Amino acid sequence: MTRIRFHSYFALILALAMFSTVAFAADLRVPATVAAGSGLSVPTSGSGSATLYLVGPGTAVKRQVQLGQDVQLSSDELQNAGHYTVAIGDDSASFYVTAGPVSSIAFLARPSRVPAATPNVISGTAFIFDKYQNLVLQPQPIKFDLTVNDQTTSRTEASKGGVAYAKLDSSKKEGPAQFVASSGNASVRRVVQQVASDPCSIRMTAQPNKSGILVRTDSIHDCAGNPVPDGTIVTFTATDAQGKSTVDARIKQGIAQAQLPASGGATISVASGVVVGNEIQWRGGQ
Amino acid sequence: MKTVLRLSIACLIVTGLVAFLPKQLVFADPEPSISLNVQNAGPRAVEDTTERSVARDYAAAWKAMEQALDQNRSDLLGPNFTGTANDKLTASILQQRKSGLHQRIVDKGHNVEAVFYSPEGSAMELHDTAQVQLQLMDGGNVIHSEDATLHYVVLLTAAENSWKVRVLEAVPAF
Numbered sequence: 236m237t238r239i240r241f242h243s244y245f246a247l248i249l250a251l252a253m254f255s256t257v258a259f260a261a262d263l264r265v266p267a268t269v270a271a272g273s274g275l276s277v278p279t280s281g282s283g284s285a286t287l288y289l290v291g292p293g294t295a296v297k298r299q300v301q302l303g304q305d306v307q308l309s310s311d312e313l314q315n316a317g318h319y320t321v322a323i324g325d326d327s328a329s330f331y332v333t334a335g336p337v338s339s340i341a342f343l344a345r346p347s348r349v350p351a352a353t354p355n356v357i358s359g360t361a362f363i364f365d366k367y368q369n370l371v372l373q374p375q376p377i378k379f380d381l382t383v384n385d386q387t388t389s390r391t392e393a394s395k396g397g398v399a400y401a402k403l404d405s406s407k408k409e410g411p412a413q414f415v416a417s418s419g420n421a422s423v424r425r426v427v428q429q430v431a432s433d434p435c436s437i438r439m440t441a442q443p444n445k446s447g448i449l450v451r452t453d454s455i456h457d458c459a460g461n462p463v464p465d466g467t468i469v470t471f472t473a474t475d476a477q478g479k480s481t482v483d484a485r486i487k488q489g490i491a492q493a494q495l496p497a498s499g500g501a502t503i504s505v506a507s508g509v510v511v512g513n514e515i516q517w518r519g520g521q
Numbered sequence: 522m523k524t525v526l527r528l529s530i531a532c533l534i535v536t537g538l539v540a541f542l543p544k545q546l547v548f549a550d551p552e553p554s555i556s557l558n559v560q561n562a563g564p565r566a567v568e569d570t571t572e573r574s575v576a577r578d579y580a581a582a583w584k585a586m587e588q589a590l591d592q593n594r595s596d597l598l599g600p601n602f603t604g605t606a607n608d609k610l611t612a613s614i615l616q617q618r619k620s621g622l623h624q625r626i627v628d629k630g631h632n633v634e635a636v637f638y639s640p641e642g643s644a645m646e647l648h649d650t651a652q653v654q655l656q657l658m659d660g661g662n663v664i665h666s667e668d669a670t671l672h673y674v675v676l677l678t679a680a681e682n683s684w685k686v687r688v689l690e691a692v693p694a695f
Contacts, residue, residue, distance in 0.1 A: 286659075
């Protein structure tokens with residue numbers, strides 16, 4: 236009985252001794268996380284020299300260190316966020332470097348050209364980084380400002396996983412809009428060109444000339460009063476007994492005009508995109 | 522006699538090639554296993570074709586990274602990495618080469634969730650839970666080896682006809 240108990244104690248002590256040896260041999264004492272760009276002091280035991288290995292994102296270090304002293308990992312060696320492994324002799328440990336405060340923003344603003352007075356048409360996506368270009372994963376307030384003709388629309392969103400986004404309406408007036416994303420001292424500006432939307436209405440007149448019928452629109456605006464940009468296509472159509480004649484013309488200096496073939500009697504219509512203008516019953520110039 | 526000899530040599534070469542080719546196929550590194558879930562991505566829904574492209578390109582990126590870190594060849598990163606991810610991996614490889622180190626990653630699979638897909642469709646953020654065995658090698662000696670479950674925050678950007686990894690950051694937890 237005593238012999239069995241002695242063997243049990245011996246086995247237990249031996250197991251504990253083995254476990255403690257393994258535990259102490261495998262672990263260096265390091266914190267679980269370290270802020271990017273901070274140095275780290277790693278205590279060591281024993282005497283003599285050993286080789287230190289440090290690997291992490293952007294880092295692969297091998298150097299001799301003195302055991303029994305604290306080993307310094309420099310701020311340069313711990314700039315990049317991610318998983319690091321440090322090994323000294325037979326001991327090793329893993330830890331994480333985490334991003335610091337926001338220092339820069341990558342800002343995607345789309346599209347670069349939008350129609351005025353359109354809801355949710357401008358999108359901005361901001362990615363936030365620290366000074367070492369690590370994605371800042373802690374939630375941060377990101378402010379989105381859209382300014383056109385001294386009128387500003389603002390929205391603040393909390394970042395999640397290093398990213399925040401906003402969708403904004405375009406303003407009623409055309410012009411270059413300054414779209415700014417900012418967080419702390421970091422800020423990025425993009426320009427979104429706001430242009431007139433579809434024409435609100437199209438009105439044309441027709442008059443005879445020596446080549447046939449000259450059709451011409453009044454100045455074309457969108458529903459907010461912005462002139463529709465030059466180059467926009469306007470289609471004139473004349474339908475008579477011989478069939479249909481269609482002419483595409485571009486808006487130039489705010490109006491569009493075209494020459495239609497002479498006709499004794501025709502119905503003339505005008506359209507641009509989905510917007511249809513007035514119709515003229517042409518009776519040989521009367 | 523010479524003709525017979527030449528024919529015999531030719532036969533040997535052809536037999537050798539035939540025997541060798543299948544081995545090349547067998548020994549080629551397989552793509553890492555990627556299980557991608559896009560159900561919770563937003564604000565834009567991930568299109569079917571995009572889902573397939575992301576899974577394909579992200580697997581290719583890991584394969585390229587594993588080979589690049591093992592062989593210390595930064596030229597393998599180019600097609601799959603860009604921006605800071607490319608810069609940091611290139612810096613790692615440069616330092617490994619100087620120190621005579623290399624890393625071997627035994628890839629045991631990735632559970633990936635798309636958590637953000639930008640409204641205009643040019644950027645995507647993934648959360649990747651990767652099962653890996655990490656080996657730090659000094660020449661031919663294994664200095665450190667550990668089986669680990671690592672969590673990565675990944676930022677992908679759309680390139681001309683593929684997705685490239687712009688950010689690859691391991692984090693303690695999501």
